[in-house]
Amino acid sequence: MAQLCTDQGEPDPQLGRHAQARGQAQVPRVSAQGRLTERRAAPSEVLVVLPTFNEKENLARVVAGVRHLGHDVLVVDDASPDGTGEIADGLAATDDGVRVLHRERKLGIGSAYEDAFRIGLAEGSALFVEMDADGSHRPQDLDSIVDAARGCGGLAIGSRYMRGGQILGWPAHRLLLSRGANVYCRTLLGLRVRDCTSGFRCYTRDLLSSITLEEVVSQGYSFQIEMVYRTVRLGFPVVEVPIHFEDRIAGASKVSQGEIRRALLMVLRLSMSR
Numbered sequence: 001m002a003q004l005c006t007d008q009g010e011p012d013p014q015l016g017r018h019a020q021a022r023g024q025a026q027v028p029r030v031s032a033q034g035r036l037t038e039r040r041a042a043p044s045e046v047l048v049v050l051p052t053f054n055e056k057e058n059l060a061r062v063v064a065g066v067r068h069l070g071h072d073v074l075v076v077d078d079a080s081p082d083g084t085g086e087i088a089d090g091l092a093a094t095d096d097g098v099r100v101l102h103r104e105r106k107l108g109i110g111s112a113y114e115d116a117f118r119i120g121l122a123e124g125s126a127l128f129v130e131m132d133a134d135g136s137h138r139p140q141d142l143d144s145i146v147d148a149a150r151g152c153g154g155l156a157i158g159s160r161y162m163r164g165g166q167i168l169g170w171p172a173h174r175l176l177l178s179r180g181a182n183v184y185c186r187t188l189l190g191l192r193v194r195d196c197t198s199g200f201r202c203y204t205r206d207l208l209s210s211i212t213l214e215e216v217v218s219q220g221y222s223f224q225i226e227m228v229y230r231t232v233r234l235g236f237p238v239v240e241v242p243i244h245f246e247d248r249i250a251g252a253s254k255v256s257q258g259e260i261r262r263a264l265l266m267v268l269r270l271s272m273s274r
Contacts, residue, residue, distance in 0.1 A: 164242030
């Protein structure tokens with residue numbers, strides 16, 4: 001069951017100040033870097049974005065799970081040296097619902113989502129899902145998140161930390177770090193969201209059209225936190241849906257100590273702007 005996390009303050013006119021009113025929001029220009037494979041079919045309502053860097057062991061399985069649900073997939077590959085991009089091209093060649101954006105170098109998960117959002121907004125997608133390509137996010141949890149976003153009109157987050165949520169396969173120190181990071185975010189930013197750092201979520205078109213993506217400063221994993229913060233400041237509802245998160249079984253995590261430090265500093269900077 002989704003849980004509503006609203007009533008977090010009045011909308012901030014400084015955030016998304018270049019966007020038009022809800023329902024009349026301007027579609028941002030598409031400025032994706034790199035090569036986008038051709039669309040061969042009309043877009044579906046839901047666009048699932050899978051940023052990739054060295055995910056050759058996991059990508060095909062994750063894409064198959066999403067496509068089984070009937071949703072479009074956009075893989076954003078940052079020139080993976082392990083051949084992930086070529087695997088994605090092979091999937092796209094045999095399935096009209098799969099496309100690939102090849103970027104020329106590793107630019108970060110935040111900009112990967114921004115580029116994908118611009119493409120989806122320009123092409124008419126209505127709901128935009130962020131999902132990891134490493135298999136940690138279960139496709140069977142996807143539609144409950146999509147339905148929650150459709151129902152609330154804002155942001156639905158797949159939450160590991162609400163009742164019914166679960167994390168499998170993490171060592172104690174990583175679980176402690178993740179929980180601590182969420183307490184830190186909630187405290188400094190005044191958020192009522194249990195899982196600010198979750199990378200499994202769904203945005204409505206209305207919400208994304210109201211966020212000026214050019215003003216989002218986070219390009220790493222702190223992108224997730226900043227997008228929650230901007231959603232709340234704009235006055236859109238946020239709901240959380242319990243998910244089961246299972247640590248990857250192949251490949252290596254891309255979260256570095258430097259990335260963690262940058263995220264902590266970004267939250268501090270945002271808190272000073274409140």
